Amino acid sequence: MTVKFTKDHEWIAVSGTTGRVGITVYAQSQLGDLVYVEVPAIGKALTKGGEAAVVESVKAASEVYAPVSGKVTAANDALADAPETVNADAEGEGWLYEMEIADPAELGDLMDRAGYDAYVETLH
Amino acid sequence: MGHDDALKYTPLYDLHLELGGKMVPFAGYAMPVQYPTGILAEHKATREGAGLFDVSHMGQAYLEGPEVAALIETLVPGDIKGLKPGQIRYSLLMADDGGILDDLMITRPIDDADGTRLFLVVNAACKDQDFAHIAARLAGKAVLTRLDDRALLALQGPKAAALMAGLGPAANGLSFMTAAPVDVAGIPCLVSRSGYTGEDGYEISVPADRAVDLARALLAAGAAPIGLGARDSLRLEAGLCLYGHDIDTTTDPIEASLAWVVPKRRREEANFPGAARVLAALRDGVARKRVGIKPLGRAPAREGTVVARPGGGDAVGIVTSGGFGPTVEGPVAMGYVPPDLAKPGTPIDLVVRGKPLPAEVVALPFTPHRYAKA
Numbered sequence: 001m002t003v004k005f006t007k008d009h010e011w012i013a014v015s016g017t018t019g020r021v022g023i024t025v026y027a028q029s030q031l032g033d034l035v036y037v038e039v040p041a042i043g044k045a046l047t048k049g050g051e052a053a054v055v056e057s058v059k060a061a062s063e064v065y066a067p068v069s070g071k072v073t074a075a076n077d078a079l080a081d082a083p084e085t086v087n088a089d090a091e092g093e094g095w096l097y098e099m100e101i102a103d104p105a106e107l108g109d110l111m112d113r114a115g116y117d118a119y120v121e122t123l124h
Numbered sequence: 125m126g127h128d129d130a131l132k133y134t135p136l137y138d139l140h141l142e143l144g145g146k147m148v149p150f151a152g153y154a155m156p157v158q159y160p161t162g163i164l165a166e167h168k169a170t171r172e173g174a175g176l177f178d179v180s181h182m183g184q185a186y187l188e189g190p191e192v193a194a195l196i197e198t199l200v201p202g203d204i205k206g207l208k209p210g211q212i213r214y215s216l217l218m219a220d221d222g223g224i225l226d227d228l229m230i231t232r233p234i235d236d237a238d239g240t241r242l243f244l245v246v247n248a249a250c251k252d253q254d255f256a257h258i259a260a261r262l263a264g265k266a267v268l269t270r271l272d273d274r275a276l277l278a279l280q281g282p283k284a285a286a287l288m289a290g291l292g293p294a295a296n297g298l299s300f301m302t303a304a305p306v307d308v309a310g311i312p313c314l315v316s317r318s319g320y321t322g323e324d325g326y327e328i329s330v331p332a333d334r335a336v337d338l339a340r341a342l343l344a345a346g347a348a349p350i351g352l353g354a355r356d357s358l359r360l361e362a363g364l365c366l367y368g369h370d371i372d373t374t375t376d377p378i379e380a381s382l383a384w385v386v387p388k389r390r391r392e393e394a395n396f397p398g399a400a401r402v403l404a405a406l407r408d409g410v411a412r413k414r415v416g417i418k419p420l421g422r423a424p425a426r427e428g429t430v431v432a433r434p435g436g437g438d439a440v441g442i443v444t445s446g447g448f449g450p451t452v453e454g455p456v457a458m459g460y461v462p463p464d465l466a467k468p469g470t471p472i473d474l475v476v477r478g479k480p481l482p483a484e485v486v487a488l489p490f491t492p493h494r495y496a497k498a
Contacts, residue, residue, distance in 0.1 A: 032158060033165075035164075035448035036422055036423055054477065058164060058167075058353055059353050059356075059447070061424070061426060
């Protein structure tokens with residue numbers, strides 16, 4: 001399994017042609033306490049860079065974009081009653097949805113962990 | 125973050141950094157939106173204990189002149205002439221067309237025996253234009269002196285009084301909406317029993333060069349530092365207006381459900397700016413009214429969200445403040461709806477990301493006020 005990252009602070013953990021998607025630890029730290037998470041419906045078609053989910057802090061709503069194109073196969077419905085899970089474990093239990101990846105070649109545009117960490121460093 | 129020349133800094137800026145405050149630009153100032161504990165914890169700390177807020181960006185001024193209360197009544201619709209020494213009034217700086225230029229606190233200082241002096245506190249984003257407006261309208265009759273050498277701290281929460289008992293016990297002789305000079309931690313302050321959270325507490329005007337000492341003393345006594353994020357969620361739960369959002373130059377006081385700000389004498393005199401519109405609104409009713417709105421699901425409805433008649437009906441209103449209420453443990457909002465939808469219990473829809481979500485008009489505040497009434 002490989003994990004890839006976007007400049008918009010999403011991660012995708014890829015195994016075969018499926019991927020599990022969430023926001024990064026850095027993203028949740030920037031957003032602050034989350035109070036609402038809207039995950040996509042199963043079967044929804046996602047376009048790379050298009051809106052996939054919504055996370056809301058006390059202050060504001062933020063869109064979560066699809067790291068690659070594909071179709072939603074599962075959603076983390078537990079977040080509806082426990083949005084704080086994303087703060088506590090953004091890159092684990094706080095995953096948002098799973099998808100069938102339409103074109104694995106799109107993963108090539110994403111960063112690996114070292115690349116993402118270096119990118120976050122430039123934001124400080 | 126480094127210093128940005130376009131921004132202004134309050135005397136507590138370095139203390140905010142020391143406390144780990146996340147600084148953001150607000151009304152031209154670098155202000156802490158939150159500290160490391162986060163907005164939810166800060167909100168709860170204020171509702172359950174005592175929170176310390178830096179509100180030094182707000183505008184403070186003295187207005188001085190013979191019969192100064194009568195003079196400022198030419199600009200606001202409140203009963204200022206009726207203020208006894210030491211009393212505070214919430215009022216509105218009115219535009220000539222009946223819109224609202226700002227909301228403000230007007231204090232008659234406790235040592236003002238002859239009715240020649242008022243202490244004003246206005247919003248940060250409005251202060252330059254407010255003070256210019258007041259000075260111009262009252263030119264030759266009253267003198268406005270900005271107090272840019274003073275900071276303003278707010279101490280709010282159910283434990284604020286107990287905390288103050290150790291540092292400035294004289295402040296606990298004050299009841300809600302009164303003020304007096306009090307030494308707090310040995311620092312000469314003007315203390316008001318007032319605030320913007322719905323809780324008991326104080327707003328403390330302090331010389332700028334003593335503000336850090338005062339803040340450190342309040343923190344050492346147990347107050348938690350609170351940023352702008354929780355300040356907003358606290359005032360929203362308390363049903364209090366935020367200027368530029370819930371009220372502005374397009375809203376009149378009656379639409380804004382602030383009719384209580386215009387007492388009987390002022391209605392009869394009808395001699396404040398915009399009186400014609402305000403009296404017409406009282407007589408004929410209004411086309412829209414500010415109400416509390418409770419989304420029935422978990423999704424917050426933010427400022428700008430369209431209010432629609434239930435069941436996929438017409439767009440008829442708008443949310444002017446909306447977010448998550450940590451004490452309510454759910455989404456809360458305020459906004460404008462037509463009068464036929466303004467009664468508490470009325471179902472409405474909120475259009476969030478294109479989807480109508482069920483909500484209900486509710487009475488304000490969301491959380492009961494707990495002021496220290498006389």
